[in-house]
Amino acid sequence: MTLQQQDLGAEYFRLERDQIMARIAARKEELADRLLILCHHYQQQDLFQFADLTGDSLKLSREAAAIQDREFIVFCGVHFMAEAADILAQPHQKVILPHLDAGCPMADMASVGAVVRAYRDLLTAQVVADEAALVPATYVNSSAAIKAFVGERGGSVCTSSNAEKILAWALGRGEKVFFFPDQHLGRNSAMALGIPEDEILLWRRGELLGGNSVADLRRARILLWDGYCEVHMKFLPDQVRRWRLEEPDVRIIVHPECAHDVLKLADEYGSTEAIIKAVSQSPVGSKWAVGTEVNLVERLHRTYRDRQVHLLSSSACECTTMDCNQPVNLLWVLDNLAAGRVVNQITVEPEIARQAAKSLEQMLAI
Numbered sequence: 001m002t003l004q005q006q007d008l009g010a011e012y013f014r015l016e017r018d019q020i021m022a023r024i025a026a027r028k029e030e031l032a033d034r035l036l037i038l039c040h041h042y043q044q045q046d047l048f049q050f051a052d053l054t055g056d057s058l059k060l061s062r063e064a065a066a067i068q069d070r071e072f073i074v075f076c077g078v079h080f081m082a083e084a085a086d087i088l089a090q091p092h093q094k095v096i097l098p099h100l101d102a103g104c105p106m107a108d109m110a111s112v113g114a115v116v117r118a119y120r121d122l123l124t125a126q127v128v129a130d131e132a133a134l135v136p137a138t139y140v141n142s143s144a145a146i147k148a149f150v151g152e153r154g155g156s157v158c159t160s161s162n163a164e165k166i167l168a169w170a171l172g173r174g175e176k177v178f179f180f181p182d183q184h185l186g187r188n189s190a191m192a193l194g195i196p197e198d199e200i201l202l203w204r205r206g207e208l209l210g211g212n213s214v215a216d217l218r219r220a221r222i223l224l225w226d227g228y229c230e231v232h233m234k235f236l237p238d239q240v241r242r243w244r245l246e247e248p249d250v251r252i253i254v255h256p257e258c259a260h261d262v263l264k265l266a267d268e269y270g271s272t273e274a275i276i277k278a279v280s281q282s283p284v285g286s287k288w289a290v291g292t293e294v295n296l297v298e299r300l301h302r303t304y305r306d307r308q309v310h311l312l313s314s315s316a317c318e319c320t321t322m323d324c325n326q327p328v329n330l331l332w333v334l335d336n337l338a339a340g341r342v343v344n345q346i347t348v349e350p351e352i353a354r355q356a357a358k359s360l361e362q363m364l365a366i
């Protein structure tokens with residue numbers, strides 16, 4: 001059942017920012033050890049300041065699962081992150097999303113129905129000998145249903161920091177890997193492993209055999225679902241060139257959800273955690289242009305005043321769906337919890353959770 005965001009009511013929208021902040025702080029104190037607030041790096045500072053744990057999606061879910069005495073896990077992030085937290089949480093823990101419209105457009109680009117059809121078409125076209133030869137792998141930025149599809153078939157989840165390792169493992173298990181949903185993370189990782197470009201094929205949704213010939217599909221070793229992150233697609237090769245021209249001593253670091261044309265011009269690439277580490281460990285006076293979500297870049301800018309940290313692009317690169325979570329929504333869920341009502345709870349059906357957990361465990365085993 002798809003939940004719909006309830007109207008908060010006029011009283012919440014009349015509140016000033018300072019009132020909202022003060023009331024969140026008071027509710028947090030009141031709920032004390034019953035509550036754990038998780039905050040993804042891409043959330044705005046007004047939410048970030050209330051976090052008990054911060055990090056990327058999987059790190060947060062795993063750390064939250066280890067804190068078993070907290071009854072309520074409020075995840076300031078997007079829907080797939082809350083699903084992953086629910087899969088890893090204890091049965092008595094309830095995972096809550098501040099705003100139900102906080103989804104990930106990239107995760108939504110791979111529906112389980114479309115993925116099942118793609119598998120069926122590949123098998124009908126005899127692109128592989130049997131289903132076991134087509135190993136699925138999915139980025140953690142995917143729905144629980146996709147993770148379950150992958151887990152059921154012995155595949156693995158990956159993160160932006162271990163995607164190359166997971167792809168190498170998957171290639172050792174079968175003839176081909178089908179990677180969901182981010183084509184760019186898949187392509188960047190495959191190319192880093194030295195796989196030739198003509199063995200990496202894009203599967204275009206809605207086209208017969210993903211827009212490929214049977215001969216090309218038989219030759220390919222990596223099939224990429226055609227999903228992408230709208231935020232990271234805003235970083236362009238010309239932005240890198242302009243920085244190099246105007247600031248020759250700048251170091252450029254980008255997230256692997258960026259297109260390969262951008263990645264190959266950058267000095268470094270890495271996950272959000274890797275980007276934070278690179279900037280924090282750089283010498284005082286270093287100059288950075290960073291290709292990832294603006295809230296993280298601005299936080300790095302404020303935290304490391306003795307370095308220069310800039311957004312690679314001159315236009316806003318904000319995850320607008322994650323930004324549906326506003327402080328007023330956090331206050332609303334906390335007010336409800338304090339009144340004994342659980343709102344916006346994210347639950348994953350037990351069988352989906354069981355299969356999805358297999359794909360997460362596979363990644364940890366690798």
Ligand code: SF4
Binds near residue numbers: 321322
């Ligand atoms: S930044 Fe991109 S991948 Fe991350 S949650 Fe937003 S849309 Fe999804």
